[in-house]
Amino acid sequence: MSNDPLLQPYQLKHLTLRNRIMTTSHEPAYPEDGMPKDRYRAYHAERAKAGVALAMTAGSACVSKDSPPAFNNVLAYRDEVVPWIKNLADELHDHGCAVMIQLTHLGRRTGWSKGDWLPSVAPTHHHETAHRYNPKLMEDWDIARVIQDYADAAERMKAGGMDGLEIECYGHLPDQFWSPLTNELEGPFGPQTLESRTRFAREVLARMREKVGDEFLLGVRFSMDETTPGGVSEEEGFRIARLLRDEGLVDFLNVTRGRIDSDAALSKVIPLQGSPSAPHLDFAGRMRAEIGLPTFHAARIPDVATARHAVAEGRLDMVGMTRAHMADPHLVQKIIEGREDDIRPCVGATYCLDRIYEGGEALCIHNAATGRELTMPHLIPVAETPRKVVVIGTGPGGLEAARIAAARGHDVTVFEAASDPGGQIRLTAQSQRRREMIGIIDWRMAQCAAQDVSFHFNTWAEAEDVTALNPDLVVVATGGLPQMRLYEQMEDLPHVITSWDILSGDVKASGDVLIFDEAGDHAGLQAAEIAADTAQVEIMTPDRSFAPDVMGLNLTPYLTNLQDKDVTLTVARRLKGVRRDENRLIAEIGSDYSTKLQDRPYDQIILNYGTLPNADLYFDLKPLSSNLGQVDHDALSNGLPQNLVANPDGRFQLFRIGDAVAARNTHAAIYDALRLLKDL
Structure with missing residues (x-):
């Protein structure tokens, strides 16, 4: 038996959890037709087989037709969900992992123009900032119907073999009842007392218990303190917890702090990189101490040391490490095996959450296998035949290519023109708030060092340097260089600098500064944050x-900083052109919507326009390669090996990845490397 506090079993009523680490409810948006099918199951199973004790699935599963998904949630109101839930629960149980689900009615946090086009309902007429749909004020029959929907959904989850469930209260319909800010009903569910405000949630739990019995675990995930004037106060949060405890309605509490009705509020409940670790941990610990119910909590607990402290000091019974498990699903197994230094770190980029809204699925910024478990491996198998691999570039894509090739057992040599690894990530990490991004590079460098990858820094590799090594495969990961030409113009823009110049510290902003940002990425906003310390900035x-x-x-956080700096x-x-007039730059400003042009003077103009491929070496090597640089897109899309031969006399396979192909992002470069190298 280990003495590690994280590895101690925990008895939750009749259920024995094998350790103290859980993944809390989150919706990666992997369901198909509202059902948790194979992709969804494989995602959770990867973490279960590596040792996580409890998977709280869904975030959240919808209990009613008038709670259509905000983004591809599980539809718990359909009977056909039961066999899919059973497949999920059975596989996780086979791996020794307990499994529960979070149920919800989104209330005003969803919209009428989705699903069956039913009006959203809430105990208030007011829309939510984040979702902007005006709800119908609930009538008595709406309340009775939704309570029954919750109970019916709970019965389906029990039939599917779940160990229990929690209802989502903060921000969702139950909280809309119990927060004075969002309850304008009259009658027994109205805002007049705490008991009347919490009556809806208490009746939901009571009706559920009637349906599922005592051997099925019930809990709530709720905000102990909305941290907003007029909302649920800290004192009321503790009163709600006592009410739920004293009426015997719940078996556990899953606690957080804050509101989620806007992006700004949500970023405090789900803290980003640059914010303190575990900001609500001590508060959750007070809830556990004063209420005495089993207590779960998750909010930026990204590392093992913080999680261990939370359990060892009695703050929590179960510690949620959800984003950490998206970065490394084998986190628990590595703790058990004494390989904590091998854990791929969560860098707090929150690409996982933002990607749901941008692309409809959660993805980890630097683990491209997450969410792709059916086609991409988390563990790289050793190849039957060792080969010689040369990689040019040590950005995230190049280092991922080197890591995977070395894990396959190949002989890997890496060339890098700079003195340090990192590529554009090193620029990103110059900002104090985003310095954790360098963990993407540091982890890969450590992995490569452990596998004897040979590095040549301060080396501008030429074709002769590469061919002299007689490689079997060459990966060009040389990234891109700042684009200096305006939209559909063929000449570089004169008199301007780039966001890279500001991020690197090579140029200091002064006077009146224009940042023309057509890339729309982090670099423009980071440059604005830095420039605003010494200049008056317009983006x-x-x-x-x-x-x-x-x-x-x-x-x-960008908006917070930029607004504070005016x-x-x-x-x-649109910036149309730039000319110099004595000591100032004159920007010609137009628009896509009008032919009107105007001149505006600035002291500096900073361009953030993305990158162009830095691919000269690739084109030098292309005629020497067996595939002439070609990629079999069907094989690439389906996770299959690259076997194209376009030049039988070629000496090696050649691929370029990341921004050396076209300006994209960190995840794209890493995914390029993974799917090209995993079968080499």
């Missing part, structure tokens, strides 16, 4: 919204 974009690739949660945000305006 201009031709889009109708700025930084569309950054998305809501990650946009929040940065001007200008949308739907």
Whole structure:
């Protein structure tokens, strides 16, 4: 038996959990037709077989037709969900993992123009900032119907073999009843007392218990303190917990703090990189100490040391490490085996959550196998025949290629023109708030060092340097260089600098500064944050919204900083040209919506326009390769090996990845490397 607090079993009523680590409810948006089919099951099974004790699935499963998914949630109101739930529960149980599900009615947090086009319902007429749908004020028959829907959904989950469930209260319909800010009903469910505000949730739990019996675990995930004037206060949060305990309605509490009705509020409940670790842990610990019910909690607990402290100091009974398990599904197994240094770190980028809204599925910024368990391996098998591999570039894509090739047992040599690894990630990590991003590079460098990858830094590799090694495979991961040409123009823009110049510290901003941002990514906003410390900054974009690739949660800290520094945000305006007039730069400003042009003076103009491939070496090597650089897209899309032969006299296979192909992002570069190298 281990003495590690995290590896101690925990008795939750009749259920024995094998350790203290769980994945809390989250919806990766992998269901198909509202059902948790093979992709969904494989995602959770990967973590279960590696040792996680409890998987709280869904985030959340919808109990009613008038609670259509905000994004591809499980539909718990359909009877056909039962066999899919059973497949999921059976496989996780086979791996020794307990499995529960989170149920919800979203209330005003969803919209009428989805699903069956039924009006959303809530105990308030007011829309929610994040979702902007005006709900119908619930009538008595709506309340009775939804309570029954919850109970019926619970019965389906029990029939599917789940060990229990929790109802989602913060931000969702139960919380909309018990928060004074969102309850304007009259009658027994109205805002007049705490008992009347919590009556809906208490009746839901009581009706569920009638349906599922005492051997099925019930809990709530709720905000102990909405941290908003007029909302549920800390004192009321404790009163609600005592009410649920004293009426015997719940077997556990899953607690958090804050609200989720806007991006700004959600970013405090789900903290991003640059924020303190475990900001609500001590608060959750007080709930556990004062209420005495089994207590779960998750909020930026990304590392084993913090999780161990939470359990060892009695703050929690079960510690949620959800994003950490998206980065490394084998986290628990590595703790058990004494390989904590081998754990792929969560860097807090929150690409996983923002990606749901941008692309309809959760993906980890630097584990491309997450969510692709049916086609991509988390563990790289050793190849039958060792080969010689040369990689050029040590950005995230190049290092991933080197890591995977070395894990396959190949002889790997890496060339890098700079003195340090990292590529654009190293620029990103110059910002204090985003310095954790360097973990993407540090982990891969450690993995490569453990597998004897040979590195040549300060080396601008030429074709002769590569061919002299007689490689079997060459991967060009040389990234891109800043694009200096405006939209559909063929000449580089004169007199401007780039966001990279600001991020690197090579240029200091001063005076009146324009940042023209057509890339819409992090680099433009990071440059604005830095420039605003020493200059008056305007960010201009031709889009109708700025930084569309950054998305809501990650946009929040940028907006906070930029608004505090009085940065001007200008949308739907396009930079057409720049000329120098004595000591100032004159920007010619136009728009896609009008032919009107105007001149505006600035002291500096910073361009953030994405990158162009730095691919000269690739084209030098292309005629020497067996595939002439070609990629079999069908094989690539289906996770199959690359076997194209376009030049029988070629000496090696050649591929380029990441921004050396086209300007994309970190995840794309890593995914390129994984699916090209995993079968080499």
